[in-house]
Amino acid sequence: MTAVLEGRDLSVRYGDLPVLRDVGFTVAPGEAVGIVGPNGAGKTTLLNVLAGAVRPTGGTVRFDGRDITRARPDQRARMGIGRAFQIPRPFGGMTVLENVVVAATHGAGLRGHAAHRRCADVLDECGLTTLANRRAESLGLLHRKRLELARCLATGPRVVLLDEIGGGLTDAEAAELVAAVRQVRSAGTAIVWIEHIVHVLVQVVDRLICMDTGRVIADGEPARVLGDAVVIDAYLGRTS
Amino acid sequence: MTGPWQVVRSGRATRLATSGLSAFGLLLFAVPFLFRTDVVQQLTTLCTLVILASMWNVLAGYGGLVSVGQQAFLGFGAYATVFLAQRDVHPYVAVVLAAGLSAVLAVALAPLLLRLRGGQFAVGTWVVAEALALLVALDEDLGGGTGVSLRGLNAYAPDWRRAYTYWLTLAFTLALLVAVFVLLRRRTGVAIQAVRDDEDAAAALGVRAGPLKFALFVLAGVGCGAAGALTLANTLFIQPQSIFGVQWSAYLLFMVLVGGIGSFEGPILGAVVFFLLQDWFAQFGAWYLIGLGLVAIGFALFRPRGLWSLAGDRLPFRLLPVGYALREPPATGRLGGSRRSASRQ
Numbered sequence: 001m002t003a004v005l006e007g008r009d010l011s012v013r014y015g016d017l018p019v020l021r022d023v024g025f026t027v028a029p030g031e032a033v034g035i036v037g038p039n040g041a042g043k044t045t046l047l048n049v050l051a052g053a054v055r056p057t058g059g060t061v062r063f064d065g066r067d068i069t070r071a072r073p074d075q076r077a078r079m080g081i082g083r084a085f086q087i088p089r090p091f092g093g094m095t096v097l098e099n100v101v102v103a104a105t106h107g108a109g110l111r112g113h114a115a116h117r118r119c120a121d122v123l124d125e126c127g128l129t130t131l132a133n134r135r136a137e138s139l140g141l142l143h144r145k146r147l148e149l150a151r152c153l154a155t156g157p158r159v160v161l162l163d164e165i166g167g168g169l170t171d172a173e174a175a176e177l178v179a180a181v182r183q184v185r186s187a188g189t190a191i192v193w194i195e196h197i198v199h200v201l202v203q204v205v206d207r208l209i210c211m212d213t214g215r216v217i218a219d220g221e222p223a224r225v226l227g228d229a230v231v232i233d234a235y236l237g238r239t240s
Numbered sequence: 241m242t243g244p245w246q247v248v249r250s251g252r253a254t255r256l257a258t259s260g261l262s263a264f265g266l267l268l269f270a271v272p273f274l275f276r277t278d279v280v281q282q283l284t285t286l287c288t289l290v291i292l293a294s295m296w297n298v299l300a301g302y303g304g305l306v307s308v309g310q311q312a313f314l315g316f317g318a319y320a321t322v323f324l325a326q327r328d329v330h331p332y333v334a335v336v337l338a339a340g341l342s343a344v345l346a347v348a349l350a351p352l353l354l355r356l357r358g359g360q361f362a363v364g365t366w367v368v369a370e371a372l373a374l375l376v377a378l379d380e381d382l383g384g385g386t387g388v389s390l391r392g393l394n395a396y397a398p399d400w401r402r403a404y405t406y407w408l409t410l411a412f413t414l415a416l417l418v419a420v421f422v423l424l425r426r427r428t429g430v431a432i433q434a435v436r437d438d439e440d441a442a443a444a445l446g447v448r449a450g451p452l453k454f455a456l457f458v459l460a461g462v463g464c465g466a467a468g469a470l471t472l473a474n475t476l477f478i479q480p481q482s483i484f485g486v487q488w489s490a491y492l493l494f495m496v497l498v499g500g501i502g503s504f505e506g507p508i509l510g511a512v513v514f515f516l517l518q519d520w521f522a523q524f525g526a527w528y529l530i531g532l533g534l535v536a537i538g539f540a541l542f543r544p545r546g547l548w549s550l551a552g553d554r555l556p557f558r559l560l561p562v563g564y565a566l567r568e569p570p571a572t573g574r575l576g577g578s579r580r581s582a583s584r585q
Contacts, residue, residue: 051444077446085444091437093502094430097247097566102434105427107446115427116247120566129245132566151445 002065004029004190005050005081005159010059012045012214019045020056021214027159032191034201034222037211038235043194044086046211047161050192051083052076063159077107082157086164086194088144092137096128096147099136100154107155118154126150126180142173149180159190166197174200198226198236210235245566249425253557261559265414272403284406284474286515287413288467292488293495293507293514295463298420301501302429303456304436306358308489309365310464312372315484317342317468319376322388322478326381331392332408335469339412342465346458354453366486373484387479390472409470416463417508423459424504424562428452433502490529494536500546504560509548 003026012020020042027033035043048054050061052073060069063079077083091099100122104115123129126146131139136147145165152160162181166174174197181204185191195201201222202208208225210218212234218225225231250258272280292310300306317338324334349368356364377385393401423429434442435449442449472478491514499510521528539546552558 053440053444072448073440073443074446074448077444083444085441089438089441091434091441093437094433095564097564098430098433101247101427101564102430102442102447103445106431109446111427119247119564120245123566124245129566132245155445 006062030188032205034205034208035194041211042214080158082152082155082160084148084152088148090136097132103151103154122150122154162193250561277399280402280406284409287409289511291467293511295460296492297496297507299460307365308362309369311488312369313461313464314468317465318472321469338469339466343462346461373480376480389477405473412466500548506546506548
């Protein structure tokens with residue numbers, strides 16, 4: 001089966017500093033892949049490269065077998081690559097509903113009734129229905145995170161890129177978020193998820209990639225990756 | 241919950257309000273037959289203010305492109321009209337052509353100015369306005385620094401001339417308001433606001449910012465150019481230091497802030513308020529300007545969504561529906577009612 005998303009030999013340098021070094025990986029349709037690694041490992045940069053926000057200095061990104069290395073972020077969003085930011089970035093001056101309307105009408109290219117239906121459904125899925133007419137700037141952190149996910153889903157993505165959406169949440173809130181991401185998965189959407197809270201991550205993903213200093217140091221089944229001596233050394237620590 | 245919630249844009253009350261307002265707009269064409277000629281001239285001034293306020297609102301309030309140099313287009317529109325009229329183009333035709341030429345100017349300036357962000361953009365637009373003023377002041381054919389009159393309209397009796405100018409101004413006002421309404425009502429409306437709030441996040445949702453900003457800048461350029469040309473047709477005389485003056489930007493800011501930035505209706509209300517204040521208090525000179533400044537600051541601090549938020553939030557309908565609301569079926573409640581019940585959660 002063709003990978004829905006594929007990175008080959010991806011490199012990014014900021015000046016003399018290499019941030020990604022020859023990173024390669026694939027995501028199969030409907031697959032959920034987790035990315036872990038210490039701070040500064042290049043996880044967010046990798047996500048930026050996949051979303052088109054950072055142009056790699058080397059390597060290619062393929063979506064459905066097509067080379068999209070030079071595509072702009074807005075083009076990728078319309079192709080079906082959805083993205084949720086680490087720190088939610090709601091459009092503060094607009095209502096929650098209007099935030100989602102942007103995604104449905106532009107990212108998914110829906111019009112009229114179809115767009116409205118999509119927005120109502122996504123808000124319902126993410127538990128935002130009763131907040132729909134509030135200005136987004138008035139939301140608290142959990143609701144902002146939900147809105148971030150809702151907007152991403154409203155673009156009708158075939159793969160979603162999630163960046164530490166569990167950070168700063170209580171266990172109960174994180175559990176809710178896991179349920180929401182599970183639902184996304186069961187709908188057949190592939191997921192690439194960066195998360196520090198490993199026990200949350202392994203509840204959802206089929207595969208785990210561990211990165212360190214810009215390289216992939218392990219890639220495979222979660223249990224195997226977490227048991228890998230190199231991973232324990234670089235990320236998890238010996239004491240655990 | 242009784243069933244799937246629905247996205248609505250306008251209820252029956254809103255549709256009635258919109259039709260009523262459109263009818264009122266068309267009725268305004270009858271004013272020259274019903275009122276004295278000085279009223280007609282005053283309303284012409286008011287219409288140009290409405291144009292300016294809505295243009296600046298769509299540019300800065302919706303698009304986040306805070307320009308303090310829209311007087312560049314005002315002056316350009318006015319002087320383009322003079323230039324064409326001097327070459328035997330009928331003055332009213334010249335006004336229309338000047339609006340078109342303002343579009344050309346906006347297209348030419350856009351690649352330079354839209355590169356700039358925030359404060360840089362504001363200063364950049366002002367620099368353009370000052371440079372154009374200097375260029376005009378150096379041109380003796382355009383009257384240099386002392387000003388120039390628009391000739392060719394004295395062929396008409398004064399009452400008819402004022403009526404014609406009023407009709408042309410009203411036609412421009414309505415056409416531009418419709419253009420703004422369509423832009424905001426369509427999917428471009430939410431995209432423009434998304435780009436204003438966070439350009440990168442908007443891109444991640446499929447919005448391409450460049451063409452949207454370009455469209456806004458050109459629309460505002462055409463509108464302000466037309467307003468300049470129409471101001472000249474109304475007053476028949478202009479000077480570079482007044483038509484290119486930065487006080488216009490202060491007036492724009494006042495109208496939009498007081499009326500309600502980022503709402504379709506607010507700036508129209510703001511233009512009316514400004515027009516009345518100018519009529520009553522302009523003889524106080526500098527104190528009048530200081531007063532305007534204080535009122536604008538007061539609104540910015542204590543009522544950032546302007547006068548319209550006082551009225552608009554209480555109405556059970558929108559006058560011109562450009563937003564969206566989610567409401568619970570069955571569809572018995574009015575749009576405004578469900579907005580509040582949902583937002584109280």
